[in-house]
Amino acid sequence: MHSFFAMMARMKYIERWALMHNxxxxxxxxxxxxxAMLAHGLAIIAREKCNREIxxxxxxxMGIYHDANEIITGDMPTxxxxxxxxxxxxxxxxxxxxxxxxxxxxxxxxxxxxxPLFFQTESKVYExxxxxxxxxxxALIKCRExxxxxxxxxxxxxLSIKKYLQEMxxxxxxxxxxxxxxxxxxxxxxxxxV
Numbered sequence: 556m557h558s559f560f561a562m563m564a565r566m567k568y569i570e571r572w573a574l575m576h577n578x579x580x581x582x583x584x585x586x587x588x589x590x591a592m593l594a595h596g597l598a599i600i601a602r603e604k605c606n607r608e609i610x611x612x613x614x615x616x617m618g619i620y621h622d623a624n625e626i627i628t629g630d631m632p633t634x635x636x637x638x639x640x641x642x643x644x645x646x647x648x649x650x651x652x653x654x655x656x657x658x659x660x661x662x663x664x665x666x667x668x669x670x671p672l673f674f675q676t677e678s679k680v681y682e683x684x685x686x687x688x689x690x691x692x693x694a695l696i697k698c699r700e701x702x703x704x705x706x707x708x709x710x711x712x713x714l715s716i717k718k719y720l721q722e723m724x725x726x727x728x729x730x731x732x733x734x735x736x737x738x739x740x741x742x743x744x745x746x747x748x749v
Contacts, residue, residue, distance in 0.1 A: 559660040559669075565626050572697070574632045575712070578704040583622045583630065586693055591618035594689035596735070600727045601685060609682060613671075617679075617686045620672040624653035633712075688728050691720050696739055703740075 566584035595615035601607040622630075628649055636646055654673040658666055675683045698713035720728050738749060 557660055557662055559657060559665075562626055562657060562660055563623060566623065569625050569630055571630050573630060576706060576708045578701055578706045581697060583625050587619050587622055589693045589696070590621055590686065590689045591615045593692050593731075594618035594686045597685045597689055597692075597727045597731060598682070600730050601681075604730055605726050607681065609685070614682050614685050617672050617682060618689055620669070621686050621690060623657060623673065624650045627653035627656060684723075684725070685727065688720065688723055688725055691716055691723075692728070692731065692736075695720065696736075699739065 566587060567582050569583045571581045571583060571586055592615070594617065595611050598609050598611035598614035601609050602611060625631075628646075631646060635642070637643060651674075658669055658673055661669060671679065695713065695716045698709040698716060701709040702713060720732070738746060741749065
């Protein structure tokens with residue numbers, strides 16, 4: 556018996572933004588789907604507009620599993636996770652152990668298909684960078700949704716995430732933010748007319 560997929564089903568129990576008041580709760584299952592869709596879109600932009608040799612479907616799969624290790628570790632709040640270099644390095648090791656634990660819940664013939672979705676390699680650095688950008692875009696979208704709902708708790712997070720995205724200096728992000736991000740401010744009726 557193998558428990559990998561039963562473990563993946565538990566992503567819906569891990570809540571994000573644990574230290575902050577949320578008008579709308581978000582779990583890592585919902586977040587991972589959004590990251591996968593955003594990463595896929597960013598990868599298409601990278602391929603078509605930025606002349607990058609990249610496979611969008613592969614990047615989407617990486618997005619699906621990018622936070623899967625949080626099934627074991629939980630969602631570490633950003634202020635704690637990035638407090639200093641020692642904590643960052645220690646948490647990277649914890650995430651690595653958690654990812655290996657999950658991969659080991661697969662039969663041997665499946666492991667090689669999933670390892671590239673859990674572990675960064677030198678040949679896929681840019682793909683993982685796109686997944687990180689998608690992760691940050693998802694967080695920015697969440698912050699703006701909370702702010703539109705009157706929750707000022709996300710004001711500082713929105714500013715720091717926007718700054719992080721700008722500092723990534725990726726043309727794909729700029730194109731997405733110009734062409735797609737404004738639509739998130741529209742109502743359903745307005746979206747149907749665009």
